[in-house]
Every structure is written in structure tokens, then in C-alpha cells.
Amino acid sequence: MAERRYDPHQIEPKWQKAWVDGRDFEVDPNSTKPKFYSLEMFVYPSGNIHMGHVRNYALVDAVARYRRMRGFNVLHPVGWDAFGLPAENAAIKHNTHPEVWTRQCIANMKRQLLKLGFSLDWSREFATCDVDYYRWNQWFFIKMFERGLAYRKKSTLNWCPMCETTLANEQVVGGWCWRHEDTLVESRDLEQWFLKITDYADELNAYLDKLTGFPDRTLLMQRNWIGKSEGANIDFPVENSSNRISVFTTRIDTIFGATYMVLAPEHRIVDELVSGQPEERQVKEFREKTRQEDKAERASDPQEKEGVFTGRYALNPFSGERMPIWIGNFVVMEYGTGAVMSVPAHDQRDFEFALKYRLPVRLVIQNRDHSLALDGMREAFIEDGILVESGEFSGQPSSAARASMTAKAERGGFGKSAIQFRIKDWGISRQRYWGTPIPMIHCERCGVVPVPEKDLPVILPRVERFTGTGGSPLSTVPEFINVNCPRCDGMARRDSDTMDTFVDSSWYFFRYCDPRNSDRPFEPKSIDYWFPIDLYIGGIEHAILHLIYSRFWTKMMRDLDVVKVNEPIANLFHLGMVLKDGAVMSKSKGNIVDPDDIVSDFGADTARMFILFLAPPEKELDWDDAAVAGMFKFLQKVFRLVAQNTGWMKDFSATPDEALLSAPAKSLRRKMHQTIKRVSDDLEHRLHFNVSIAAMMELHNEMSAVEAKDLEDPGTRAVFKESCETLIRMISVFAPHIAEEMWELNGHSNRLTRAAWPEYNELLAAEEEIEIPIQINGKVRGRILVAADVSEAEMRERALGDTKVKSWVGDKTVVKFIVVPKRLVNIVVR
RNA sequence: GCGGGGGUGGCGGAAUCGGCAGACGCAUGAGACUUAAAAUCUCAAGCCCCAAAAGGGCGUGAGGGUUCAAGUCCCUUCCCCCGCACCA
Incomplete structure (x- = not known):
């Protein structure tokens, strides 16, 4: 029988389709399982997924898949932070409409994410430029206005001449625009809408002590920013x-x-x-x-x-x-x-x-x-x-x-x-088009009047031509601007500004819990079930901006009795940047590594495994073209090992009987259990998948050392198959396509997305014999092989009996004899 | 200036609680297979010295200390990265 070769281009589309058809990643609404909410930071649809996204999704996806296999009801949603300046700039440059441009970008990035095989629940997808989403921005804004949390004042504001709009303090980086690193921010006096984040300054500060799942440096940066x-x-x-x-x-x-x-x-x-x-x-x-x-x-x-x-x-x-x-x-x-x-x-x-x-x-x-x-x-x-x-x-x-x-x-x-407090109220007016219209009407007689709730949403009108100059584009649309005052019915004008897009990202993760609700932002019960977010991963660049705004928004919603949540995020993790040749990837440097290329060269599984393997997640990762092939080879070797043995494995059902196993079989089984422990620990706590993958490589190395003649022994066969299927299941959270294929080759008809995570058995992981280093004056001079349950007295005796140790001790006086049970012996001589 | 993080082979990194430094991989070298190459497989490999071997010495930015034992703890110091910076 011809042996199957590893061909990612054949197996990846196959399994991606199976997952979608089987709706494997959609949440079960009637589940009695414990919940797990895993999330990557919101993605701006710039047009292409970059390696930073791949790293982020690969990391969260491993955890999401692991939790599913461990019996959790997992929410792993996806959507688009779709409003914002680049769409408008692209419209000016390419003579298109921001909406057209944005929808195209979303379509392409969705295609890329699907090709990478992430276990995302696409049934909950939305974009913030959907009316069904931004209408709730307007609803919240009016609620805040009614409570005095949204107010208008004239003040000196940060103005970016490139963006032609105002910036919040958080968006000014050392005097420069956060988007235009080479543009100095100017000051202008303007009437603007502000949200009273300062009302929450004390609480935002006090709760930092309770955010035990946040990195210390993030807490510190927030504490400095609030500046009490x-x-x-x-x-x-x-x-x-x-x-x-x-x-x-x-x-x-x-x-x-x-x-x-x-x-x-x-x-x-x-x-x-x-x-x-x-x-x-x-x-x-x-x-x-x-x-x-x-x-x-x-x-x-x-x-x-x-x-x-x-x-x-x-x-x-x-x-x-x-x-x-x-x-x-x-x-x-x-x-x-x-x-x-x-x-x-x-x-x-x-x-x-x-x-x-x-x-x-x-x-x-x-x-x-x-x-x-x-x-x-x-x-x-x-x-x-x-x-x-x-x-x-x-x-x-x-x-x-x-x-x-x-x-x-x-x-x-x-x-x-x-x-x-150092923190200032959050100025949210932007003199731009592509954002949520501020649902306010300016009437000469009645002053500032909110749009009545029944008239929401205020739909963003179509503006056809974008010049990028001359203030708020909406002020050029008379049928939008001119409106009757809801209070006196006289002639009035709508507010022509749109909201800062950080408003959109302040509560999007609540909407994911109930994304199609047209009566309210979300059903409160769905929030009670899913919140807080169990794992939230993204770059450090949002340590103050997004993460303070969304904490504020959550507390504001709590005070509106919309949610009962005090803090939205239980565990936060910051991922290091992906570099190439020691520098951030950028068009101008010409050092961009395109995920599409990596996928077409090696497949999604290699791309995902490699990006997790190359560096621990919190560190910067310098992409190494030469090393990617090594990861492909590893997957290829695993595939070959399975393919070579699947003939007998798929019909072999005996489980190992520990009492009857040969020493090498026991040893392989021990390695398997040790690997389960290491990998599970990383998925549970540390997220150091570079080490998990190394551990799986070690297991594979031991498995491939098993020779054909060893497999004549039924006990060895049983252990080999058990190890094989354990390795497949563990690999499946990092490289899901190849794992599904191998699982199927081995005769399984269920998908791994629904399979159980392998159980770790401490007894089987324990070594029977251990090697104890013997030190003389702190230097290793000999080694003894002893039973794992060795007594201290025996360690002492065996150490002294060792011939090399004897020659080192000679006729010197033993002044101290340290025995660290089951670890080491140190003999101090003089 | 203040605060935080870091410095380990040629490279990425590992060492989770003070107990064998260098797991795993990349690159490299040698060999097997081959007419040859690629692919694959096997082996080697921190550095230095003693001609080689056996063996030994030195090694986690530098210097000191605690300890039977330090990459890990303490002190001093150098360098790199990040955040904040007239905050009263």
C-alpha cells in the first residue's frame, strides 16, 4: 500500500469545511458545561492579516481548542473594529467609498482567517460600522447625556493636522499623533463632547488592586495614567x-x-x-x-x-x-x-x-x-x-x-x-465621516437636545466625495444636518461630528454575547453567563487606551443597570511583537512576511506551530525564514510515523496493561504522561507553547526510536498506539488540520474538535529509576542509578560506594554530607 | 530623573520551588544512501587548556556576598528595551 504523504494543501481545506459544516465552533446555548470566554483584541480591518494577528490568534486558539476538549462551553467570537480614519483616507486616495473599502478589507481578512483554521464562531460576527451595532453607541451616549456623564464644553484640544481631527489625551504620544509618528499635535479651541471618565477615576484606580489577572506593568501604566x-x-x-x-x-x-x-x-x-x-x-x-x-x-x-x-x-x-x-x-x-x-x-x-x-x-x-x-x-x-x-x-x-x-x-x-487626578475627561468628538454619528440636535431655542430614543438610530448618510479637508464631512450633507427640533419642532441642526472609535471597542465584547439583539444592546442574562472574559490577549499598546475606556464603559453600564459586571476582563495577557530582521515589519522597510505566502508554502499548521515555537509569547519574535521549514519537517515526520503504522493501528484496540509491559514500553508510556502534564500545564497557566511544542517533539523522538521488531510485542503496540493518539490530540490544539487527518487515518469517525483531552496519570509519569548526581565540594564527580523510592540512607551508602567518588574523596576528611532526597548528594571534603 | 522588564552557546530559546546550565529547534561539521545532487537517516558539537586520548579547568553582562550548593537570593555596577516625565 502506498504510504500517504503529508500534503497540507489537500487536508487543510477539507477540515476547514468540515468544521464549518459541522458548526463545531458555535456555542451551545443550552449547555450545562462550565463556560470559557476567550478573545483576541479587536481587529481593525486594514485589508490584510499580518503575522502579529497570526501570533495572537494561534495563541488564543490553542487555549480555546484545549478548553473545548476539556469540556468547556467556549465562546471564541470574531468581529471588526471597522470605523476609523484609514478607511476615509483610503477613500480619498483610491476614490472609493469608506464602506466599500472597509467591506472589501473585511472579506479578504475573513478569507485569511478561515484559511488559517482558527476555531472562531463566525455566526456571531459583526462590524462596528453595522447600523445594528453603532445604534447602541448612540443609545448609550444618550443615557450618559441624561445622567450628566456626556457633556459639552469648549476647551483647548489636541489637534492632529494630518488626521484633521481632535485627539484624546490618550492618543497623544509624547506630543506626537498616535497614528502619525512624525506629526506634532497642535492645540485648538473647540466645542466638544466629553465623557466623564473622571467620575470613575477613583474607582478605576481602586479596582486595579483587584485585577489579579492583569500583568503588573499594565496595572502600573494605568495607575500612572489615572495619577491619583x-x-x-x-x-x-x-x-x-x-x-x-x-x-x-x-x-x-x-x-x-x-x-x-x-x-x-x-x-x-x-x-x-x-x-x-x-x-x-x-x-x-x-x-x-x-x-x-x-x-x-x-x-x-x-x-x-x-x-x-x-x-x-x-x-x-x-x-x-x-x-x-x-x-x-x-x-x-x-x-x-x-x-x-x-x-x-x-x-x-x-x-x-x-x-x-x-x-x-x-x-x-x-x-x-x-x-x-x-x-x-x-x-x-x-x-x-x-x-x-x-x-x-x-x-x-x-x-x-x-x-x-x-x-x-x-x-x-x-x-x-x-x-x-491626572486623568482627564474623554473627548470623543471627531470631525470625521467614518464613525458613529453623535445623536444630538442643536436648536437655537431649546439648546442641545438628544435624538428621541424612538428616532434611533441616526444613520450615517452616504457622502459621495471625500476631499480630506474642510472640517466635518457630515456638515456638507444638508438632508442630514437640517432637522426639526424634537422638542419645539423648529429648524435645528444635527451634530456633525462622529464618535471616537474607541467608543466602538469599549463594549464590543459584551455584544458578542448576544450579537443579533435588536431590542437592546444585549440580553443581560447572556452577560451574566459569559462574563468576565477568561482570557484576553493583545498587544501592550492598548494598556491604557482601550483597556481604561472599556473598564470605564463597563462601570458606566453597571450604573445604568444594564450589566452586573464590575470589571470585564479576568485575565489579560500581552503578546510580544513580531519582527523581521530585528525591525517592525513595514512596507517602507520592505520586510513584510505575508501570512498568505507562508500558508501557501507550508500550510496553516506549520505557520501556527512555528510562530508559537519560535519564542515565548510575551517576548518579541524575530521571524526566521530559514527555520520555518524545520517546523514543516517536524509535522511531516509525525505524519509519516502515523501513516506508516496506521495499517495495524486502526484495527488495534488493546489498551496497555502496565504489569505486562517491557521496560522500553514502560519508558515510552512514562514519557507520554510526562508530556501530557507539561503541555496541559502550559495550556492551563503559562501559555509558553514554545516549551509545549518542544515537549511534543521529545515525545515524537522517543516514538520514532521504536523499531519495527519492537512492535511485534503486543504491549509495545498498545503503548505505541496510545502515545500516537495522545500526541495527535495534543498537537490538535496547535496544528488542528494535520491532527484531524491523522485521527481519521487511525480509524476515528468523530472529529477532534469534539474529542477529549488526554488524561495525565501521575503514577505512570513517575520514573522508576532515577539518576542521582554525586557532587564533591559542589562539583559533579559521579552519578548513581537508584530506585525512585530510594531512601536517604541508601543514597548516602550508594554515593560512598561509587568508585569515582571514592577516588575523589581519597583520604580527605568528610566535613559535611548533604543528601537532598531523590535529587542529589553533595559531599564536602577537606 | 522616576518606575518596570531584561542580558544564558554561532542563532531562537529551555532550566516552573536555591539542587546535573544549555531541553527542543535553527544553522554548522562528519558519515550513510546516491553516478551526483536534493531529500532522508546516523553521529558530533558551550568555550579553553594540557600534542591526542583519558582526564581536568572555565563558563548564564561585570564585580562582590550569602549558601554544602546560585542563571535563580542579597549588594554594587555596566548595557539594552519599555512606560511616565515640569503632575505641584
Whole structure:
């Protein structure tokens, strides 16, 4: 009989069709099994799957398939984050429509994903540009508006001249646009819609402690981003004025050392302070200068600290001291109150500023041994210490002083404890076409009026020509813009902006639970069943953007009584990037590895196995063209081993009887159980499939060492078949097509998608004999082979009996004799 | 500057709890098969020294320490990557 060769191009389409026809990856709605929700981060339909996607899907798919085999009801859905700028830009460039372009991209990427054989539930697929999806964005928006969580304000916003739209703070990376790494973000004053994420800042921060399934660095990045700091707001009266200037400080304990005050140049009070002062002109010139610099190059390096005196004084409410009021380029209006009290002795920045402008320095915090002195002080002492020269508070430690001084300010009505957050409200208006229309109507008589729920959805109208210039494209569609006010029926205008696409991705994973619901975003019961997400995998680049927005959205939905969930994600994992020649793959570098090519050269199974094998998942992976063939060869060898033996295996039904097995058969069986343990552990916890695949290679190596004559023994046959079918089932979560084919060759009529994961037996995995290294003074000098249940006394005896050990010990004195049970012996001699 | 992660053969990496460093693979070398090549199979291989062998020494960025024993723990230091950065 001619032996079957491994031909992925023949077997992969066959099994992909079988899975689809059998609806193998669709969820059973009446299941009593435990649930498992596995998910890759939402994909933007750019047109092609890239290697990063392959890595992500291969990883999650292995876990999803494993969980199915372990008896879980697995949800592994797929969809498209389909709104956004690139579609619009492509429309401009190729003279097409964003929708046409997007649907084409989706179709191609779907084709690619199907070819890779991922176990996705396509029956739940949707795109965020589907009206049936984005109508719920609008519904949520109105609910938020009704609760004051969506509001409108004029403010200075980040504006990307390339995108021609505003950006949220999260989308500005070090002053540059997150999409255009070479484009500096400008500022513009615009009326915009904001979502009040700051209402949830404290909760978002507090819950970080409960997210035990999140990587530490992600928690840290979120904590930094939220930027909670506790302190106090203190009012400083202005001399010869009824005005007070409020400052936020975390170091009220240093307030007796405050010798001057610095305001942000754009602080509201500045005009009034300097009006009529001799300093008026220099202050205004300085303000203008900083504004110019702001626009130019705020991003790159923090400039030299500069400031000018306003000519006015504030009074320190604790010491009564006169403090000159300055304005400075390092004080920003966006944080705190836009004004700071300066304590040069105990803040490095204030110290430098004071030195530069010869402002007084006053030491009010002493270190433990009271050795600080102003003379020769080279830098500020910023640690906590003991208060000195601080009136009634002298002698108190910093932490106690913070409490007692805040209490005094509160009693005196000139301050109170305060918590300051760095996170800002989320600006979601975008002056672009390809997004969710904001369901609001502007009426001259009634003001801003939400579109009534019965009139939802507000459908995105067809715009035919895209120029990429001139503000919101929707404002050019009169039949869309002009509308009667729902309240007074007078002439009114629709909001012409669309929503940030991070709105779409903030709750898409809830919609997957009930994707066809037309009465509500989803049935709450479906959320109760599926949430939280058991495994969520994607790149680190979303550690703050998407992952904070969706946490906020979840809490918002909870407060709308739509869900009971506090946190959407139980376990999060960040995957390393896929590189080529040490660099990110990009068209301009010409170093793109196309998944389609790898699939047509080697097949999907090789592509998936290889990308998992090459590096541990959290690390960067440098694609190696030469090494891919090695993985193909491995699969080929496994296939050949099965094909060569399937003749007898498919009719052979005996299971091994441990008592009757030969030593080599027992050894192979032991290896098999050890491999099950290693692979299962990785699928369960670590996701280090590079090691799992190595373990399966080891098992294969032992199996292929079994010779034809060994197989004459029925016990060996039984073990060989058992190992073979165990290996096939384990491989099936990584390389599912070849596994199905081998399973079928071996006479099985069920598909592996419905088969059970092999069970690990600890007794059978245990070694009978173990090799114990014998060390003399910590160096291995001999080895002994002993029974696995060896006693300590026996280990000691056998170690001393070893001839090599004897010669090393010689007539030296044994000073110490360490026996680590079942592991090693170390003899210390002198 | 602050915070986090990392540095192991020619390469990717393994070593999950302080107990044999280098699993598994790639590349390499030698051999078998072949007229030849490819494919396949077998074997070798961390580095260095002692002519070779037997054997020994050295080895996880560097230096120190704890320990019978350190890639793993502690201290110092260098380098690389990532995040935040006038945050009051």
C-alpha cells in the first residue's frame, strides 16, 4: 500500500469545511458545561492579516481548542473594529467609498482567517460600522447625556493636522499623533463632547488592586495614567485684593517653607493682578512667548524653567509671610489649580527656580539626625522628616503634620483636603465621516437636545466625495444636518461630528454575547453567563487606551443597570511583537512576511506551530525564514510515523496493561504522561507553547526510536498506539488540520474538535529509576542509578560506594554530607 | 530623573520551588544512501587548556556576598528595551 504523504494543501481545506459544516465552533446555548470566554483584541480591518494577528490568534486558539476538549462551553467570537480614519483616507486616495473599502478589507481578512483554521464562531460576527451595532453607541451616549456623564464644553484640544481631527489625551504620544509618528499635535479651541471618565477615576484606580489577572506593568501604566494624588487645596489671599489664589499641594507639611508662588501664564487671575502694575508689560510678553513655544516644540525636551515677577504678593495663610507672585513656564493650567506654592528647600524644581532668580530658601523639614543646613545645600531635601521653623507644628513628623495642618486649614476655612487626578475627561468628538454619528440636535431655542430614543438610530448618510479637508464631512450633507427640533419642532441642526472609535471597542465584547439583539444592546442574562472574559490577549499598546475606556464603559453600564459586571476582563495577557530582521515589519522597510505566502508554502499548521515555537509569547519574535521549514519537517515526520503504522493501528484496540509491559514500553508510556502534564500545564497557566511544542517533539523522538521488531510485542503496540493518539490530540490544539487527518487515518469517525483531552496519570509519569548526581565540594564527580523510592540512607551508602567518588574523596576528611532526597548528594571534603 | 522588564552557546530559546546550565529547534561539521545532487537517516558539537586520548579547568553582562550548593537570593555596577516625565 502506498504510504500517504503529508500534503497540507489537500487536508487543510477539507477540515476547514468540515468544521464549518459541522458548526463545531458555535456555542451551545443550552449547555450545562462550565463556560470559557476567550478573545483576541479587536481587529481593525486594514485589508490584510499580518503575522502579529497570526501570533495572537494561534495563541488564543490553542487555549480555546484545549478548553473545548476539556469540556468547556467556549465562546471564541470574531468581529471588526471597522470605523476609523484609514478607511476615509483610503477613500480619498483610491476614490472609493469608506464602506466599500472597509467591506472589501473585511472579506479578504475573513478569507485569511478561515484559511488559517482558527476555531472562531463566525455566526456571531459583526462590524462596528453595522447600523445594528453603532445604534447602541448612540443609545448609550444618550443615557450618559441624561445622567450628566456626556457633556459639552469648549476647551483647548489636541489637534492632529494630518488626521484633521481632535485627539484624546490618550492618543497623544509624547506630543506626537498616535497614528502619525512624525506629526506634532497642535492645540485648538473647540466645542466638544466629553465623557466623564473622571467620575470613575477613583474607582478605576481602586479596582486595579483587584485585577489579579492583569500583568503588573499594565496595572502600573494605568495607575500612572489615572495619577491619583492626595493632598490639599489651600487658598492664599492676595495682598491689597479680595482675591484668593488656590493651590493644590501634596506637601502641606512644607508650607512654612513656601517663599513665593508661581502661576500658569494663562491663569485667569493674571490679567487682574498685573493690570496697572509696572510689570504688566513683561508679564504679557512672557505669556505670549510661552504660548509660541508651546506650539513649537513642547514635546521634545522640557525647556529651561523661566518666569517673571508680577509685582504682586500673596500671604502665606500659615506663616503670614509675604510671598511674591510669579508666573512660570513650568506651571500648567491643565493640572491642579494652575498655581503652585513654591518650597525651594524641599522641591527640586522650586530649588532650581529660586537659585536662578535669587528667591529666598527656607528649611522647614529636618532629616533624622537634624544635620541639614541651608549653607552648602546643593539640592532640595524632598523626603519626609521632622518639621522645624513651622510654628505650632514644629517637631511633628511630616505625615502627622499633613493631617493636622490640613485640619487647621479646614477649620480656618482657607483650605481642605483634596484628591487630584491626572486623568482627564474623554473627548470623543471627531470631525470625521467614518464613525458613529453623535445623536444630538442643536436648536437655537431649546439648546442641545438628544435624538428621541424612538428616532434611533441616526444613520450615517452616504457622502459621495471625500476631499480630506474642510472640517466635518457630515456638515456638507444638508438632508442630514437640517432637522426639526424634537422638542419645539423648529429648524435645528444635527451634530456633525462622529464618535471616537474607541467608543466602538469599549463594549464590543459584551455584544458578542448576544450579537443579533435588536431590542437592546444585549440580553443581560447572556452577560451574566459569559462574563468576565477568561482570557484576553493583545498587544501592550492598548494598556491604557482601550483597556481604561472599556473598564470605564463597563462601570458606566453597571450604573445604568444594564450589566452586573464590575470589571470585564479576568485575565489579560500581552503578546510580544513580531519582527523581521530585528525591525517592525513595514512596507517602507520592505520586510513584510505575508501570512498568505507562508500558508501557501507550508500550510496553516506549520505557520501556527512555528510562530508559537519560535519564542515565548510575551517576548518579541524575530521571524526566521530559514527555520520555518524545520517546523514543516517536524509535522511531516509525525505524519509519516502515523501513516506508516496506521495499517495495524486502526484495527488495534488493546489498551496497555502496565504489569505486562517491557521496560522500553514502560519508558515510552512514562514519557507520554510526562508530556501530557507539561503541555496541559502550559495550556492551563503559562501559555509558553514554545516549551509545549518542544515537549511534543521529545515525545515524537522517543516514538520514532521504536523499531519495527519492537512492535511485534503486543504491549509495545498498545503503548505505541496510545502515545500516537495522545500526541495527535495534543498537537490538535496547535496544528488542528494535520491532527484531524491523522485521527481519521487511525480509524476515528468523530472529529477532534469534539474529542477529549488526554488524561495525565501521575503514577505512570513517575520514573522508576532515577539518576542521582554525586557532587564533591559542589562539583559533579559521579552519578548513581537508584530506585525512585530510594531512601536517604541508601543514597548516602550508594554515593560512598561509587568508585569515582571514592577516588575523589581519597583520604580527605568528610566535613559535611548533604543528601537532598531523590535529587542529589553533595559531599564536602577537606 | 522616576518606575518596570531584561542580558544564558554561532542563532531562537529551555532550566516552573536555591539542587546535573544549555531541553527542543535553527544553522554548522562528519558519515550513510546516491553516478551526483536534493531529500532522508546516523553521529558530533558551550568555550579553553594540557600534542591526542583519558582526564581536568572555565563558563548564564561585570564585580562582590550569602549558601554544602546560585542563571535563580542579597549588594554594587555596566548595557539594552519599555512606560511616565515640569503632575505641584
